[in-house]
Amino acid sequence: MKAPALIALALPALIAGCASGPSAEEQAAMAADARKASGALIQKLGGELKAAVAASGPEGAIGVCKERAPQIAAEVSKQFGFDVKRVSPKNRNPAGVPDAWEAEAQAGLEKRMAAGEKPETLDTWQIVSTAEGKQFRYAKALPVQPLCLSCHGDPAAIPDAVKARLAVEYPHDKATGYAAGMVRGIVSVKRAL
């Protein structure tokens, strides 16, 4: 009669766990994992982007962003067991529209950056309650670097060939007019709990 005794012991702990959500340690571990996941996406995509720009110029690298960004996001999501993507209030990818939490998270990160925090390490996370249950949410700022400007900078400074390609691929593009140091968007990491 060992099994029922075990269940009797485990059940209250399970119920308590459900009611209160993850412990402080579990939350910190998830945040550390989310940091790793967003770092993996940024490193992989950034590396491929730089290589493509060097090999075939910014207009040739647009394809890398279009095809590889969603693929890499899907790979990282699978690897870390999160839902990982990039979003921006001025989105280029039609699927890149932020939800309410993401929009608020980016606005908060922009404020912290304006107050002097280093953009490279700027992130935030939270456990939120939704109609579908509790979720872990995480956002990491994507600051604009000089490399980004040929595709996201002032339209007057974007090469004509890039503008032409963007007009064909992204007729509803909002993602230009940025200057170095602005927050271009966030890596958004989500997990249902």
Ligand code: HEC
């Ligand atoms: C070669 C052109 C090019 C360069 C350089 C480039 N991007 Fe993009 N970016 C794109 C394209 C094309 C998309 C749309 C495809 C996608 O990622 O879904 C995009 C999408 C994004 C998105 C997703 C949200 C949205 O608007 O759809 C973010 C965030 C982003 N870029 C940030 C950056 C940052 C930060 C840099 C510099 C480190 C950068 N990009 C450099 C072309 C570029």
